[in-house]
Amino acid sequence: MAQTSISVNGETKSVDIDPATPLLWVLREQLGLTGTKFGCGLALCGACTVHVDGNAVRSCVTPVRAVAGKRVTTVEGLSRDRSHPVQRAWLQVQVPQCGYCQPGQMMSAAALLSVNSNPSDTDIDDAMAGNLCRCGTYARVRRAIHLAAEMARGQK
Amino acid sequence: MNLRILRASLFVTVISLLTLSFGIVQSRPRASARPQTDQESAEKSLRAFREVASVLTSPRCLNCHVPDDGPLQGDDDHPHFMNVKRGADGKGSAALRCFACHQTENAAVLHGPPGLLTGSSPRQRHPWSGKV
Numbered sequence: 088m089a090q091t092s093i094s095v096n097g098e099t100k101s102v103d104i105d106p107a108t109p110l111l112w113v114l115r116e117q118l119g120l121t122g123t124k125f126g127c128g129l130a131l132c133g134a135c136t137v138h139v140d141g142n143a144v145r146s147c148v149t150p151v152r153a154v155a156g157k158r159v160t161t162v163e164g165l166s167r168d169r170s171h172p173v174q175r176a177w178l179q180v181q182v183p184q185c186g187y188c189q190p191g192q193m194m195s196a197a198a199l200l201s202v203n204s205n206p207s208d209t210d211i212d213d214a215m216a217g218n219l220c221r222c223g224t225y226a227r228v229r230r231a232i233h234l235a236a237e238m239a240r241g242q243k
Numbered sequence: 244m245n246l247r248i249l250r251a252s253l254f255v256t257v258i259s260l261l262t263l264s265f266g267i268v269q270s271r272p273r274a275s276a277r278p279q280t281d282q283e284s285a286e287k288s289l290r291a292f293r294e295v296a297s298v299l300t301s302p303r304c305l306n307c308h309v310p311d312d313g314p315l316q317g318d319d320d321h322p323h324f325m326n327v328k329r330g331a332d333g334k335g336s337a338a339l340r341c342f343a344c345h346q347t348e349n350a351a352v353l354h355g356p357p358g359l360l361t362g363s364s365p366r367q368r369h370p371w372s373g374k375v
Contacts, residue, residue: 107351128352129350129352129354129355129356130343130344130350130355130356131324131325136343142342142343143339143343144342144343145343145344148346148350148352148356149346150346153346195338195339196338198337198338199338203337206337210336210337213326213328213336213337213339214336214337214339215338215339216325217325217327217338217339217343217344
């Protein structure tokens, strides 16, 4: 056990935990941020995606020691009032079916839009290829990302 | 019993010292050493290269040193899961960067992502790809 300080959604948190513990379990079990989901535990499905310094990472294989001193953003931190373009677009398009993978889908989408404000279908497919959805909502995910990009550019 | 252990330890120590002394004597350069011929030098180079080649042609290296857009995976060099792309800067595509899944060290979990040294695919095909 060791005291580890991490910045999550703009707040500095201190946790007493084995530094090798995956970030996912610190978020869910120590900090109560259960929006981030456990899917495979092997970085294969994308359900646990969060941002570390703005980049999408798989929290299930990221030891908490690797994010000490870095900015972690979870799906709860996209915005408090559902005003993030990705949140608005996801609601408008009604993307989720069962919803389990959607926090990861949204975090990858937000990471994509942070570096590409007008992604093509190919850009979206490349960026989202690591986020699996057993319900097959891929077409709606793609449509919502295009809509979120328009919203972010102020066109909708 | 203790005497036996003592004798055995003494025997091992003596043998180790003799071996070490012999090694030191052998490793000293001999004044009368014959210079290598060109052929001997070439053979030595080839032997050394074959040793290096066994490393350079390891899937652990060549899975990223590929001529195409995406890295390979596994000892059978199959395309990387998730259709991972090299990206404009060689560090993956947006939202699917190499370090999204790979740390600088192997994942603690069995069959987890292996560690990456740089998180960046080589930009160019290396000269040994497909030739060694």
